[in-house]
Amino acid sequence: MSDLVGYLLTGLGIGAGFALVGSGLVVIHRVTGVVNFAQGSFAVLAALLTSTLLGAGLPHGVAEAGGVALGAVAGLIVGVIAIGRPGTSPGTSLIVTLGLGVLAYAIEVLIWGDQPRSFPGLTGVAEIGGARIPAHYLLIIAVAAPVFLFLAWFFARTDLGRALSACSSNRYAARVVGIDVRRMGLLAFLIGGALGGLAGVLTTPVQQVTFDSDVVLIVNGFAAAVLGGLTRPVIALAGGLLLGVAQTLTAGYGGGAYQVEVALVLMLTVMIVQAARTGGIPEPAR
Amino acid sequence: MTGVIEVRDLTVRYSGATALDGVDLTVHAGELVALIGANGAGKSTLVKVLSGLVHPASGTITVDGRLAQVPEGREMFGDLTVDDNLRLGGWRNGRKGRDTTHVYDLFPDLIPIRARRAGALSGGQQQMVAIGRALMARPDILVVDELSLGLAPLIVTTLVGHLRSLHADRGLAVLLIEQNARLALDLCHRAYVLESGRIALHGAAADLARDPRVAAAYLGGHVPVTP
Numbered sequence: 001m002s003d004l005v006g007y008l009l010t011g012l013g014i015g016a017g018f019a020l021v022g023s024g025l026v027v028i029h030r031v032t033g034v035v036n037f038a039q040g041s042f043a044v045l046a047a048l049l050t051s052t053l054l055g056a057g058l059p060h061g062v063a064e065a066g067g068v069a070l071g072a073v074a075g076l077i078v079g080v081i082a083i084g085r086p087g088t089s090p091g092t093s094l095i096v097t098l099g100l101g102v103l104a105y106a107i108e109v110l111i112w113g114d115q116p117r118s119f120p121g122l123t124g125v126a127e128i129g130g131a132r133i134p135a136h137y138l139l140i141i142a143v144a145a146p147v148f149l150f151l152a153w154f155f156a157r158t159d160l161g162r163a164l165s166a167c168s169s170n171r172y173a174a175r176v177v178g179i180d181v182r183r184m185g186l187l188a189f190l191i192g193g194a195l196g197g198l199a200g201v202l203t204t205p206v207q208q209v210t211f212d213s214d215v216v217l218i219v220n221g222f223a224a225a226v227l228g229g230l231t232r233p234v235i236a237l238a239g240g241l242l243l244g245v246a247q248t249l250t251a252g253y254g255g256g257a258y259q260v261e262v263a264l265v266l267m268l269t270v271m272i273v274q275a276a277r278t279g280g281i282p283e284p285a286r
Numbered sequence: 287m288t289g290v291i292e293v294r295d296l297t298v299r300y301s302g303a304t305a306l307d308g309v310d311l312t313v314h315a316g317e318l319v320a321l322i323g324a325n326g327a328g329k330s331t332l333v334k335v336l337s338g339l340v341h342p343a344s345g346t347i348t349v350d351g352r353l354a355q356v357p358e359g360r361e362m363f364g365d366l367t368v369d370d371n372l373r374l375g376g377w378r379n380g381r382k383g384r385d386t387t388h389v390y391d392l393f394p395d396l397i398p399i400r401a402r403r404a405g406a407l408s409g410g411q412q413q414m415v416a417i418g419r420a421l422m423a424r425p426d427i428l429v430v431d432e433l434s435l436g437l438a439p440l441i442v443t444t445l446v447g448h449l450r451s452l453h454a455d456r457g458l459a460v461l462l463i464e465q466n467a468r469l470a471l472d473l474c475h476r477a478y479v480l481e482s483g484r485i486a487l488h489g490a491a492a493d494l495a496r497d498p499r500v501a502a503a504y505l506g507g508h509v510p511v512t513p
Binding site for chain 1: 364366374377419
């Protein structure tokens with residue numbers, strides 16, 4: 001029983017990271033129609049910068065904020081390159097983001113090398129329901145939960161959030177009422193970058209980061225996002241948490257080697273079922 | 287006298303094909319003007335140019351005052367609420383310009399459905415939201431693209447009544463782009479007839495309604511009997 005509680009909490013902590021990456025994908029896809037394959041590299045860049053800033057003696061909090069800010073800036077840069085030119089189709093932009101993700105490898109290896117890095121998070125062990133789990137997992141949950149609440153409030157209750165939703169709901173009508181659709185797309189990339197960056201700085205203390213860690217994040221984040229058809233953030237959140245729990249349960253009761261496979265199998269199943277039902281994930285008309 | 291909308295010698299081409307060819311059109315302050323024409327005559331192109339969504343090959347467009355558009359097909363933000371749709375209509379006006387009270391005063395029918403998804407409404411309700419959303423921009427001129435399309439006659443009559451009172455009470459100018467020529471000529475002071483991208487006829491709406499060419503092409507061949 002205490003094992004199960006431990007796996008669940010650990011899984012929620014890991015899953016919150018996936019959910020953050022997945023939500024970033026969803027925010028960008030909703031507003032721009034682009035599936036952003038550079039999403040994982042925002043997390044990696046943020047984590048690597050945070051490790052450097054902590055190494056330089058900056059206090060916790062400041063260093064992490066610097067990492068998240070870099071994720072946001074990276075998101076904006078990817079957005080400018082991917083959708084900056086008017087008339088770029090979402091399919092073309094997708095390939096551009098894929099290329100930028102690979103370019104990010106080169107930059108990361110040049111600056112930080114190719115060895116795994118990590119940095120200490122919240123130390124100590126918490127005991128809950130008889131389970132002893134590293135306290136940092138609880139910190140991940142404690143930070144991610146208000147972020148998701150904030151996002152829900154932002155999109156439903158602020159005019160800027162409504163304008164972002166309007167772009168995904170009806171691009172033409174958004175232009176008619178005077179919303180700058182391209183600028184909203186860039187804002188979505190900025191938010192997506194910050195969410196990716198937050199995932200990176202939160203999960204690195206429990207999972208080392210290398211330049212190619214983005215693959216695990218993007219596979220899991222995409223699996224989480226695809227559960228909600230890439231358009232529903234709440235389901236991306238639930239999907240991310242579910243994936244995290246499924247993986248720790250697999251690792252705990254089965255073998256640790258199969259964690260990514262869990263995400264892949266889940267993602268493929270969802271995509272096949274959705275394709276059978278609706279004919280695939282529709283690419284929004286621009 | 288210059289108008290709120292001054293279009294001079296406007297030409298628009300889509301990848302070689304000419305959609306509008308030397309169009310002149312004026313809407314004066316507080317005037318109701320109709321633009322009628324068949325499908326593909328270039329009506330929608332003119333609307334897109336006026337809203338800045340399409341750039342002309344040549345010619346000038348002067349808009350003096352604030353212009354808001356009621357787009358063809360209503361173009362709701364379908365998964366947002368009626369209230370959100372209206373608020374977004376005031377997007378250009380900043381925070382203070384997004385108070386929806388004046389629209390609900392005008393369309394009390396929208397009050398009970400303000401929290402419903404716009405995509406789930408009937409066509410008539412959506413058209414009301416579309417007009418309300420345009421009014422949120424506090425326009426001097428309303429460009430209404432296909433008011434009656436797909437709506438029941440009774441609902442169209444109600445909407446026409448709303449446009450009439452907006453014009454009478456607030457001095458709102460309206461450019462009505464309409465397939466239903468009879469409705470347009472009945473409501474408006476002046477009218478333009480667009481054919482294959484050119485203005486074929488223009489003049490007082492009452493005169494055009496009696497014009498045999500208009501009657502033959504747009505009013506089902508019947509010249510209305512004048513008393």
